[in-house]
Amino acid sequence: MLIKLLGVRGSLPTPLRNQEYRQKLRGVVSEAIRQGLEDETQIDAFLKDLPPHLGQVFGGDTTCIAVHPASGEDIPYIVDCGTALRPLGDRLMEGPCGRGEGKVHIFFTHTHWDHIQGLPFFKPMYIPGNEIFFYSPFDNLESRLTRQQIDLFFPMPFEQSASTKHFVTLKEDAPIRFEDGTTVDFFPLRHPGGSFAYRFRRDGASFIFATDCEFTGQDLERDRADFEFFLNADLLVLDAQYTLDDHFSKFDWGHTSITMAINIACKWAVKNLVLTHHEPAYSDAKLFENFKSAIEHKRALQVERPRLYMAREGMQIQVGRRAAGTTEDDARADSASAGSALEDSGR
Numbered sequence: 001m002l003i004k005l006l007g008v009r010g011s012l013p014t015p016l017r018n019q020e021y022r023q024k025l026r027g028v029v030s031e032a033i034r035q036g037l038e039d040e041t042q043i044d045a046f047l048k049d050l051p052p053h054l055g056q057v058f059g060g061d062t063t064c065i066a067v068h069p070a071s072g073e074d075i076p077y078i079v080d081c082g083t084a085l086r087p088l089g090d091r092l093m094e095g096p097c098g099r100g101e102g103k104v105h106i107f108f109t110h111t112h113w114d115h116i117q118g119l120p121f122f123k124p125m126y127i128p129g130n131e132i133f134f135y136s137p138f139d140n141l142e143s144r145l146t147r148q149q150i151d152l153f154f155p156m157p158f159e160q161s162a163s164t165k166h167f168v169t170l171k172e173d174a175p176i177r178f179e180d181g182t183t184v185d186f187f188p189l190r191h192p193g194g195s196f197a198y199r200f201r202r203d204g205a206s207f208i209f210a211t212d213c214e215f216t217g218q219d220l221e222r223d224r225a226d227f228e229f230f231l232n233a234d235l236l237v238l239d240a241q242y243t244l245d246d247h248f249s250k251f252d253w254g255h256t257s258i259t260m261a262i263n264i265a266c267k268w269a270v271k272n273l274v275l276t277h278h279e280p281a282y283s284d285a286k287l288f289e290n291f292k293s294a295i296e297h298k299r300a301l302q303v304e305r306p307r308l309y310m311a312r313e314g315m316q317i318q319v320g321r322r323a324a325g326t327t328e329d330d331a332r333a334d335s336a337s338a339g340s341a342l343e344d345s346g347r
């Protein structure tokens with residue numbers, strides 16, 4: 001499976017503001033002066049080695065991820081419809097979805113705005129012939145999506161969009177199995193109004209997406225068997241919206257602190273942990289600082305695993321066997337650019 005993180009911002013879309021952009025520019029120019037950059041042939045190498053807070057952005061789109069199974073199917077499974085769904089839909093229009101021959105499978109963790117707001121802008125939904133399958137444990141998902149898109153709030157009501165829609169209510173202990181061999185099941189999470197983690201399994205590898213959830217010290221003390229769902233996951237992408245300090249004043253808001261996310265992933269023997277659902281008030285510089293603190297915290301715990309990553313828009317992570325149609329370069333691209341910045345060194 002190839003996992004692509006398309007939107008990683010929590011709560012609200014968070015575009016880069018002019019002030020922050022200028023600060024980055026200022027830092028880049030200072031760095032160029034410091035390094036004595038002299039001609040244009042040096043630019044690419046210079047940009048590649050910039051400190052992460054200057055050379056990258058975490059991105060402002062809200063939650064949407066794509067799971068590409070290892071088959072030839074080029075339409076990924078989608079989890080959540082935050083604002084990053086719009087550019088994904090535009091890309092899908094270049095394939096079968098643009099011809100009204102697409103089958104799209106979308107899972108919903110829950111229906112807070114930051115997880116559904118991209119759906120009205122998902123072009124494949126408006127093409128006759130396309131089939132969209134909507135999955136969640138909520139038995140009223142259709143009415144929730146219809147209500148966000150009535151004509152008072154959007155020019156085209158949900159039910160008038162031309163694709164064929166199927167709603168599938170997921171049941172506990174009844175994983176869905178797809179023809180390509182992928183199975184998907186879920187786990188209920190603590191969050192206002194409820195939220196669900198999804199586990200994708202294929203060829204013995206497991207990927208879990210768990211956002212909008214609050215884990216606390218009480219969960220750390222609970223029996224590991226209570227969290228069998230999470231144990232030994234190859235990859236866990238987990239809500240870590242707040243620093244520990246900020247979490248103290250936001251207890252019960254339904255999000256986990258970075259520190260607790262690492263603690264609980266250690267307890268569950270997760271192999272790779274990606275911290276996501278970044279707080280909109282945090283700048284890129286702040287998020288990079290948070291990640292440094294996260295690595296320090298892991299070192300203090302003296303554990304090998306999980307390997308830590310900070311979610312960034314566009315990040316790709318391979319789990320298990322390589323997906324057909326993705327090249328070595330695609331899969332490596334992110335770790336190369338993330339390199340020192342967004343990944344710990346495994347220590």
Ligand SMILES: [Zn+2]
Pocket residue numbers: 010011063112114115212277
């Ligand atoms: Zn959210």
Ligand SMILES: [Zn+2]
Pocket residue numbers: 110112191195212254
């Ligand atoms: Zn939420």
